[in-house]
Amino acid sequence: MRLLTTLLLLLPLSVFAQVNLNTEVFLVAPVTQADGSVVEEWQDAGTIAPGDKIGYRITYTNTGSEAVSGVVINNPVPENTTYVANSANGQAATVTYSVYGELFARMQDLKVDEDGQLRPARAQDINQIRWVLQQAVAAGKSGSVEFKVRVN
Amino acid sequence: MKTIVKGALLFAGIISASATWAIGTPAGTKITNTAVATFDDPATGTTGVTTSDAAELIVLELISVNVTAENVTPVTTNAGDTAQVLTYTVTNTGNGSEAFALDATNLAGDQFDAENIKVYVDTDGDGVFSAGDQLLTSGSSINLDANSSNPAKTIFVVVDIPAGATTIGDTAKIQLEAMSDTPGASTAAPGDLLVGEGTGVSDAVVGNSVTDTASATFTIGAEPTTASVNISKTIAGRVDPFGGTTDVPGTIVTYQIDVEVVGGDVDNLVITDAIPTNMTYVAGTLTLDAASQTDADDVTDNSNVTAGAVTVTLGTVTSGTSYVIQLQAEIK
Numbered sequence: 001m002r003l004l005t006t007l008l009l010l011l012p013l014s015v016f017a018q019v020n021l022n023t024e025v026f027l028v029a030p031v032t033q034a035d036g037s038v039v040e041e042w043q044d045a046g047t048i049a050p051g052d053k054i055g056y057r058i059t060y061t062n063t064g065s066e067a068v069s070g071v072v073i074n075n076p077v078p079e080n081t082t083y084v085a086n087s088a089n090g091q092a093a094t095v096t097y098s099v100y101g102e103l104f105a106r107m108q109d110l111k112v113d114e115d116g117q118l119r120p121a122r123a124q125d126i127n128q129i130r131w132v133l134q135q136a137v138a139a140g141k142s143g144s145v146e147f148k149v150r151v152n
Numbered sequence: 153m154k155t156i157v158k159g160a161l162l163f164a165g166i167i168s169a170s171a172t173w174a175i176g177t178p179a180g181t182k183i184t185n186t187a188v189a190t191f192d193d194p195a196t197g198t199t200g201v202t203t204s205d206a207a208e209l210i211v212l213e214l215i216s217v218n219v220t221a222e223n224v225t226p227v228t229t230n231a232g233d234t235a236q237v238l239t240y241t242v243t244n245t246g247n248g249s250e251a252f253a254l255d256a257t258n259l260a261g262d263q264f265d266a267e268n269i270k271v272y273v274d275t276d277g278d279g280v281f282s283a284g285d286q287l288l289t290s291g292s293s294i295n296l297d298a299n300s301s302n303p304a305k306t307i308f309v310v311v312d313i314p315a316g317a318t319t320i321g322d323t324a325k326i327q328l329e330a331m332s333d334t335p336g337a338s339t340a341a342p343g344d345l346l347v348g349e350g351t352g353v354s355d356a357v358v359g360n361s362v363t364d365t366a367s368a369t370f371t372i373g374a375e376p377t378t379a380s381v382n383i384s385k386t387i388a389g390r391v392d393p394f395g396g397t398t399d400v401p402g403t404i405v406t407y408q409i410d411v412e413v414v415g416g417d418v419d420n421l422v423i424t425d426a427i428p429t430n431m432t433y434v435a436g437t438l439t440l441d442a443a444s445q446t447d448a449d450d451v452t453d454n455s456n457v458t459a460g461a462v463t464v465t466l467g468t469v470t471s472g473t474s475y476v477i478q479l480q481a482e483i484k
Contacts, residue, residue: 018191018194018200019202020202021187021189021202021203021205022204023185023205024207025185047212047345049211049212049213049357050246050247051176051359054183066195068194070191071189071190071191072189073188074187074188074189074190078183080181080211151177151183151211152177
């Protein structure tokens with residue numbers, strides 16, 4: 001909550017920002033193809049219920065006139081959902097995760113202290129996802145990152 | 153730094169996450185996603201921040217129910233028994249408040265059918281069928297709130313066993329079915345949307361288990377038997393003062409008491425025989441199974457003779473055991 005408040009305070013400054021973000025949500029459903037194979041399709045998320053898999057696609061656009069570097073996108077895993085393992089990806093982006101929202105690392109480097117025993121972090125431990133774009137975004141260009149969660 | 157360790161706070165978070173998983177996100181919950189980007193702002197030379205619009209979803213009601221039979225082994229009963237009880241648990245495994253119709257029926261593939269099947273709700277919540285429990289009339293339903301502290305109810309199916317079901321080992325299978333009362337749910341396929349039928353939210357989604365059943369079994373056991381003691385007293389012989397068998401003063405009468413325990417074991421069996429008026433016990437004549445007994449109340453044996461009565465303490469006696477007690481008395 002404090003993070004959100006801080007962001008709101010910063011909002012007036014961001015009128016100069018050259019990067020726009022747009023979040024879209026989809027229902028991720030397995031669809032049987034004509035050849036019998038099953039492929040996940042991202043459909044209109046009109047209705048969701050517990051157990052459904054939903055996908056978020058975050059599109060960034062450089063609306064300014066100059067290239068922007070150092071773009072980092074943070075997305076907390078929404079409440080009442082559980083991150084789906086290995087579902088976060090993005091073009092030319094390094095994906096890291098956090099179990100608490102402060103420190104980020106690759107999934108295989110995350111450890112969780114459970115009853116004094118260190119164990120590898122699992123997908124359900126993840127509460128924030130971070131994409132670090134490896135290259136500058138040229139003026140007028142856009143790209144997207146995405147991840148999936150399951151509704152608890 | 154490659155290793156990130158978070159202690160108690162993280163652990164607590166995991167616990168709560170798994171707790172909500174069991175029930176499912178309540179119907180009507182809004183799921184909001186907001187992304188935040190930071191970047192090097194070439195216009196100001198500082199770090200720019202931008203947030204996305206919030207993508208929102210409303211969780212619909214998921215209709216799902218589970219029925220579990222609590223009697224995992226057959227319940228032993230007997231022909232003609234009434235108000236025999238099978239116990240089931242019905243749980244709302246969806247995420248809203250939902251009414252479920254309950255229906256108990258005899259299943260095929262067994263040897264007899266139970267009669268007078270009734271369904272009761274464990275109203276007092278003690279898990280035991282008792283007088284205060286509410287009878288559900290046929291076709292009526294119970295309401296279970298998946299988001300309450302107790303999304304489950306104990307259900308009793310109470311039946312009578314037909315008088316003709318006398319064959320030991322014969323079984324009757326009884327099924328309890330719980331079915332969502334929401335219009336259209338019972339005939340819908342998992343994943344179907346029931347528009348306008350949600351609880352606390354516009355629509356409902358049919359879960360994988362919109363109807364569930366479980367069955368339990370009665371089996372005919374051996375007739376219960378009640379332990380009893382058969383006792384009879386007879387005159388085994390008499391000798392009058394003249395060597396004959398007339399009943400005159402001075403005639404010695406031999407009494408025999410036959411004791412038999414049947415139908416089960418008994419404890420603390422005590423045989424008492426009052427000496428008839430006008431007769432006198434002949435000292436030293438008491439026998440148990442032809443073995444002489446002392447007249448005194450001593451530890452030698454469990455027999456005891458007082459002025460008016462003979463007492464033989466037999467204690468715990470197993471079923472089928474019999475005893476013969478004899479004693480003599482003289483006509484005054």
